[in-house]
Amino acid sequence: MIQIEDVTKRFATGQAALKNLSLSVEKGEMVFVTGHSGAGKSTLLRLIALIERPTSGQVIVDGQDTRRVTRRKIPAYRRQIGMVFQDHKLLYDRPVFDNVALPLIIAGVGHREAARRVRAALDQVSLLHKEKQSPETLSSGEQQRVGIARAIVSRPKLLIADEPTGNLDPDLSLEVMRIFRRFNEVGVTLLIASHDIALIDQLGCRRIPLADGSLQEEEEEDVVAEYMEELESGQVRSDWL
Amino acid sequence: MKRPSEALAPARRSGVISTWFSRHVSTSIAALGRVARQPFASLMTILVIAVTLALPAALHLVIKNAQAISGNWANALDFSVYLKQGISESDAKRLAGIIDQRADVDQVVFISADEALAEFRDQSGFGAALDQLKNNPLPHTLVVRPSAASTEKSMMLLNEELSNLPETDFVQADTDWVRRFHAILEILERSVVIGAALLGAAILVIIGNTIRLDIQNRREEIEVTKLIGASNAFVRRPFLYTGFWYGLGGGLLALGLVAYGLFALQPPVARLAGLYGSSFEILSLDIEEGLLIIGTGVFLGLTGSWIAAARHMRRIEPR
Numbered sequence: 001m002i003q004i005e006d007v008t009k010r011f012a013t014g015q016a017a018l019k020n021l022s023l024s025v026e027k028g029e030m031v032f033v034t035g036h037s038g039a040g041k042s043t044l045l046r047l048i049a050l051i052e053r054p055t056s057g058q059v060i061v062d063g064q065d066t067r068r069v070t071r072r073k074i075p076a077y078r079r080q081i082g083m084v085f086q087d088h089k090l091l092y093d094r095p096v097f098d099n100v101a102l103p104l105i106i107a108g109v110g111h112r113e114a115a116r117r118v119r120a121a122l123d124q125v126s127l128l129h130k131e132k133q134s135p136e137t138l139s140s141g142e143q144q145r146v147g148i149a150r151a152i153v154s155r156p157k158l159l160i161a162d163e164p165t166g167n168l169d170p171d172l173s174l175e176v177m178r179i180f181r182r183f184n185e186v187g188v189t190l191l192i193a194s195h196d197i198a199l200i201d202q203l204g205c206r207r208i209p210l211a212d213g214s215l216q217e218e219e220e221e222d223v224v225a226e227y228m229e230e231l232e233s234g235q236v237r238s239d240w241l
Numbered sequence: 242m243k244r245p246s247e248a249l250a251p252a253r254r255s256g257v258i259s260t261w262f263s264r265h266v267s268t269s270i271a272a273l274g275r276v277a278r279q280p281f282a283s284l285m286t287i288l289v290i291a292v293t294l295a296l297p298a299a300l301h302l303v304i305k306n307a308q309a310i311s312g313n314w315a316n317a318l319d320f321s322v323y324l325k326q327g328i329s330e331s332d333a334k335r336l337a338g339i340i341d342q343r344a345d346v347d348q349v350v351f352i353s354a355d356e357a358l359a360e361f362r363d364q365s366g367f368g369a370a371l372d373q374l375k376n377n378p379l380p381h382t383l384v385v386r387p388s389a390a391s392t393e394k395s396m397m398l399l400n401e402e403l404s405n406l407p408e409t410d411f412v413q414a415d416t417d418w419v420r421r422f423h424a425i426l427e428i429l430e431r432s433v434v435i436g437a438a439l440l441g442a443a444i445l446v447i448i449g450n451t452i453r454l455d456i457q458n459r460r461e462e463i464e465v466t467k468l469i470g471a472s473n474a475f476v477r478r479p480f481l482y483t484g485f486w487y488g489l490g491g492g493l494l495a496l497g498l499v500a501y502g503l504f505a506l507q508p509p510v511a512r513l514a515g516l517y518g519s520s521f522e523i524l525s526l527d528i529e530e531g532l533l534i535i536g537t538g539v540f541l542g543l544t545g546s547w548i549a550a551a552r553h554m555r556r557i558e559p560r
Contacts, residue, residue, distance in 0.1 A: 075473075075475075089465045102466065106469065
């Protein structure tokens with residue numbers, strides 16, 4: 001589903017976020033990208049979402065070479081991918097239902113069909129009863145679930161998520177991961193950037209550890225130790241978007 | 242397997258069109274709602290547009306009415322036919338009778354040389370000086386009033402024929418100043434068009450600026466919608482509709498302002514016309530002119546918002 005081949009991303013400052021990175025994610029996989037802040041997780045997801053372009057190398061998503069996706073084609077390309085963000089990125093001037101319906105409206109799906117799909121998506125994240133509320137009145141966990149419903153409402157084959165549990169307590173995090181798991185079971189490929197090693201271990205999914213913009217095969221204990229360190233120093237946060 | 246899909250195709254296409262249509266309707270209504278939610282700011286914008294549209298429309302009306310009034314004057318003009326010296330009073334009177342028979346003549350008034358001299362004596366104050374004259378230097382005069390149905394062309398013909406009469410010394414038709422007045426009105430009309438073009442540019446700036454602020458306020462929303470796959474056209478659409486509503490509101494209000502102005506002017510104009518014994522009524526905007534004002538408002542609204550959206554939307558990309 002995703003092939004990253006020898007990708008380097010250098011910012012205008014000259015700093016390299018990714019260095020000669022190569023990896024691949026198969027169809028139907030649920031994979032976690034791990035590593036501490038600045039390891040390149042967010043940059044990797046941004047390249048897949050075409051928010052950034054690689055300085056060199058190739059990003060292939062679902063058989064599409066992203067170099068061939070021109071500016072004009074980016075919207076259509078993004079519609080094939082579900083995206084979940086740490087800060088939810090909901091629109092607070094409209095109710096939950098309208099937030100979830102947005103990708104379908106963009107895609108030009110008819111009213112009745114859209115309503116049906118929005119309710120199905122909200123049902124999957126157990127928020128059907130809150131469709132008329134404003135996102136502001138929801139808890140952080142509920143808001144994240146609205147964000148997830150919006151990401152899956154157009155039935156993408158690939159879903160990418162950056163620190164989806166970054167702002168949630170352990171119980172809510174597990175709930176969110178269970179929802180992801182269910183999508184994975186029906187064939188959705190998931191690529192999730194996360195710090196939450198303990199949670200990932202619980203799920204038993206493949207991990208792609210990044211450090212300094214490259215793949216790193218480290219001992220798990222080290223990763224956990226680093227994570228604990230970051231937790232203590234309050235560095236645990238996403239800087240994606 | 243091919244048949245059912247072929248049978249389905251037209252139904253699906255009409256479904257796509259109706260979906261597209263209903264999305265436009267809901268986007269336009271949402272934009273209208275947004276305009277209505279900030280009543281004061283929106284009203285200000287609409288008022289500025291309305292005044293800017295009403296100004297050239299009102300000037301146009303003034304000119305149109307001036308043209309209508311002076312058009313009447315041109316036809317109501319009399320010809321003064323000065324007869325040659327030596328034509329007797331009886332010949333002159335007979336000639337008056339002949340001219341009066343013409344279809345294109347309404348009325349002929351005969352002014353004898355003596356009458357003319359008496360009038361001149363009364364009005365000029367040269368009484369004593371005139372008494373010194375042995376002969377009356379003034380000729381007999383026929384004041385010919387063309388019929389009400391006269392056109393400019395028939396007037397010219399009448400003028401020519403009167404001039405060619407053997408008894409005629411010369412014919413004075415004071416249409417020159419009317420023609421000059423018309424020329425001045427034409428210049429004014431042209432100036433209104435130029436002024437209207439400048440004011441139109443001002444409206445573009447006003448709407449463009451309003452939409453730019455609107456875009457800035459909704460920057461986050463634009464970023465999020467682009468992030469989940471909205472095209473530039475999709476993101477632009479609500480702003481175009483906002484511009485449309487501003488333009489439409491401005492156009493309608495401009496019509497209202499002009500109509501109110503006419504309403505307020507009607508009584509004094511009627512009084513003035515009464516003093517002249519005329520039944521003149523102010524000409525108001527006709528349907529085409531009204532539609533033109535509304536259409537101009539809508540066109541400028543859409544164009545202004547399109548320019549603003551094209552300029553600022555591109556720069557807003559997800560970060």
